Amino acid sequence: MTAVRPHTSRRLPSVMAGAGRAGDPVAVTQLAETDLEAVTAELARHPGGRLADLFAADTDPVILRAVWALDLDQRYLIIETPVSGSRYPALSEIAPAAFAEECEIYEQFGIRPAGDKPLNRVATPPQADIELPRLGRAPAEPPADVHAPHVVGGHAFEFPFGPVRQVAVESLYYGLVTSGEELVDLYLFTWHKHRGVEWRAQGQTPQQALFHIERAEGLSAIGNGWAFAAAAEAALHIEPGAAAMSGRAAALELERLYNHAAAIAALCQACGLAVGRAAAEIALERFLRLNAVVFGHRYLFNVLAIGGIRTAPDLAALRAGLPAAYGELRRAADALLATNSFLDRLEATGIVTTEEAGRLGLVGLVARAAGVAADTRADHPSGPYSGLRPAVATQAAGDALARLRVMLAEAAESVRLLETLIGTGALGHGAGQPEESGTPRPGPAGRSGLGWAESPRGESLAWVQLDQSGRISRARLRPAAVRNWRGFDDACRSQNVFTDVPIIEASFWLTVAGTAR
Amino acid sequence: MSTTTAGGGPVTTEAEAAAAEQLRSAVARQFGRSLHIRTLDTGSCAACEQEIRMLAAPHYDLHRLGLFFTPAPRHADLLLVTGPMLRAFAAAARKTYEAMPGPKLVVATGACALGGVYQPDAFSYGSADQVLPVDVWIPGCPPSPLALLHGLLVAVGRLADKVSGLSFVAGASS
Structure with missing residues (x-):
């Protein structure tokens, strides 16, 4: 089954008005923190719209950049939002794809999404004697080694596997949660391979x-x-x-x-x-x-x-x-x-x-x-x-x-x-x-x-x-x-x-x- | 042939030396038919791992040379180390090495493990020999399967040397 996508013309999201020239493959727009949630919700509903990346840059203030791929419109849209405090609207509540990036931004820049959702460890190792350089400020609290609750009939347990695992494959730490044979849950830890x-x-x-x-x-x-x-x-x-x-x-x-x-x-x-x-x-x-x-x-x-x-x-x-x-x-x-x-x-x-x-x-x-x-x-x-x-x-x-x-x-x-x-x-x-x-x-x-x-x-x-x-x-x-x-x-x-x-x-x-x- | 200690006394007699030499060739023969390799990725980009996997492909087929992969460090004679030895991984690297029985060999594999890609810094030691005692180095980014095979064959010779240096006489110091 193959599909060649026709170039369709559709109504662009309102945030696109004034964002770059029509026909440009990339549009950039600035947005205040207060508008971020509403615009994210609109873009998430937009046909062919997906949050392709979320990252931070600069330090004073930190500027949050959300990269939206509008696949049916053949455009990328970068939304730049200066974050003045230590918190910004939780985008992963609207676009779940953003969660891992929210964790990464917390580790690297010290700002976190609103709410009290625990943010997982991504790149910083848990060993106390290893202090890696960051792209921005250190977070107030260390990231959490979060494991979701995983009990099935009281019998599930976690089977650690790795980081040294099969031969001639990369190092990867699996936390396999199982009740014996069936996989109930699975966590991956990769901080031991982060090269900065x-x-x-x-x-x-x-x-x-x-x-x-x-x-x-x-x-x-x-x-x-x-x-x-x-x-x-x-x-x-x-x-x-x-x-x-x-x-x-x-x-x-x-x-x-x-x-x-x-x-x-x-x-x-x-x-x-x-x-x-x-x-x-x-x-x-x-x-x-x-x-x-x-x-x-x-x-x-x-x-x-x-x-x-x-x-x-x-x-x-x-x-x-x-x-x-x-x-x-x-x-x-x-x-x-x-x-x-x-x-x-x-x-x-x-x-x-x-x-x-x-x-x-x-x-x-x-x-x-x-x-x-x-x-x-x-x-x-x-x-x-x-x-x-x-x-x-x-x-x-x-x-x-x-x-x-x-x-x-x-x-x-x-x-x-x-x-x-x-x-x-x-x-x-x-x-x-x-x-x-x-x-x-x-x-x-x-x-x-x-x-x-x-x-x-x-x-x-x-x-x-x-x-x-x-x-x-x-x-x-x-x-x-x-x-x-x-x-x-x-x-x-x-x-x-x-x-x-x-x-x-x-x-x-x-x-x-x-x-x- | 006899070897002397720093104090001048012989460590191995002529007869023992001959036995060691016999053992050396036996080990070369023996390991030539079943040298077991454990790989260790200390931060590679995945290209070295792909080339190591190609050793088992029909074009190279390392099994015909008596070399095998083993997932268990306790069964391994040789540790094939890739990557620049990241600090966050060093503890796992040491544990893997310590789990191997002696005599054992460490082969640093690829430009990262040799120190050619990452400088020593907060993230990485910069090369494998900062943490593990490296016996053989295989250059390349990544080393081709033929370069890997050549390095492994050099390593087999080194292992035979290591074994022949051991004393098998009760009470003798070496």
Whole structure:
């Protein structure tokens, strides 16, 4: 099932009046604290409206920024609200997706939503002897290690698992609440992987900061890197050339292909299907080698630059290698789709409903497999995507099988997009002239920009603010993993047992690094 | 071949040295057929983990070399450490290392663990050797599966050295 979204004209929310010019992909508006709740409620009701991110910047006063994606209107709306006191209206009461960000803002800036809802620990470790630097002021009280009440017939208990867990996966601490086999509840703690990527970017030029942004989540180096580069370019008023943007799109689709192949291999591993895993890994290795010959790196590091790309794709290698690599993936997929014992294992496992996907602000293939046809390549096209018109693959069931089907449809679409990019000559013959000098570009202080890209896991968002000298005063990076881990809890709770958890984790294909960046 | 202590007395006799050498080759043979690896992510970006998983893929197939992954540190001979050793994770890293039986090896894997990505600061120690005794370093960001295999094969030799340095004579000091 695929859907190409028509560009509809509808009445814009009242707050949009006077916010930027019509047709601009990003509108910015200022709003007083007193109006924040009413406007949030209106935007939450607006068709295609979702609270994509919430973060704070500056310290005196702290300015709260809510990024709304108005997908049907093809616009992002940034609402800036100065918060004078230590409290602001609780947005998560209206848009539940905001809760994790409210916790994060409390830890980093010391301001909290109104009410007495406990705010969870996100990035600060509980060890008393570790004091991490913050982006703003310290909170009055330390964040809580909140565990929801979890007693089922008086027999449920919490089974701690991690952070050192299975082999060759990232560290992650699970609190599994169970009455024996069925999962009653699940908590995830990730503070042990928080590397302070946003803090590190402060004082650097955007080009310098790109090094750590790419390594915030290595499996989304292009998705996150493009979002960050686009944000910096918007702040600096730079427009990369068409060939460079097509080069980015080629890298992004290659990133999607290898990630989906890796997810399918992981799904087979989680199901104990060694032959399927080997078949998917043959395809995965082919894609990684294709990345290496086309862009010079198996994981596409160091491809992007602020203002363009650093490495021009090797078109001949791409043209020659793509069909064989995709052929291996198709071969594995055809065999898997004919293996009933495998499909039965995925069916009805880890269900995310359409309602949950909307409420929790889920993105990417997890949302699309739950019937939400959101894809920034179609909804907020940049670079070549407005011409390519990517088809958005969706499924209705919301289970692991639906996510597998979405991955396969997206892989086919990525190959089509790459072939179109090769065929139309959009990739040109070189990388153009990227703006890769590390020298800062002076300008008015407070210049800022928003950037986005559809990473393999879904919408990556970045926001960059520059000071007078052209160095970063605040960088915000919101990889898709930040959003989708929230749906993971709910998916695991939906009538699943312990052995379903690895399958659900593989089908979400998230990284801990992406959320604990 | 004989080894002497700082005081001049022999630690191993000729016969013992020959036995140790026999053991060394036996261990090389033995571990060559079942060296067990536990991985440890101390703050990586997930790319090193992906490359480590590729070791088991058909293109590389580390099992044919007698190397295996184990989820239990108590069964592990070798700790494959990725990431810049975040301070918040150091306690878990130490506990994992301490849970392993000796003789054991630590292999720092990837640019982060080697100190090439993060400076020592409030978040991280900056490299694995600040917390764990590293025996072998594997560079790369991330190291390719072939680089990992090469590093592991170097590590097997180092483990054999470690074992041959042990004294198996009751009452002897080393």
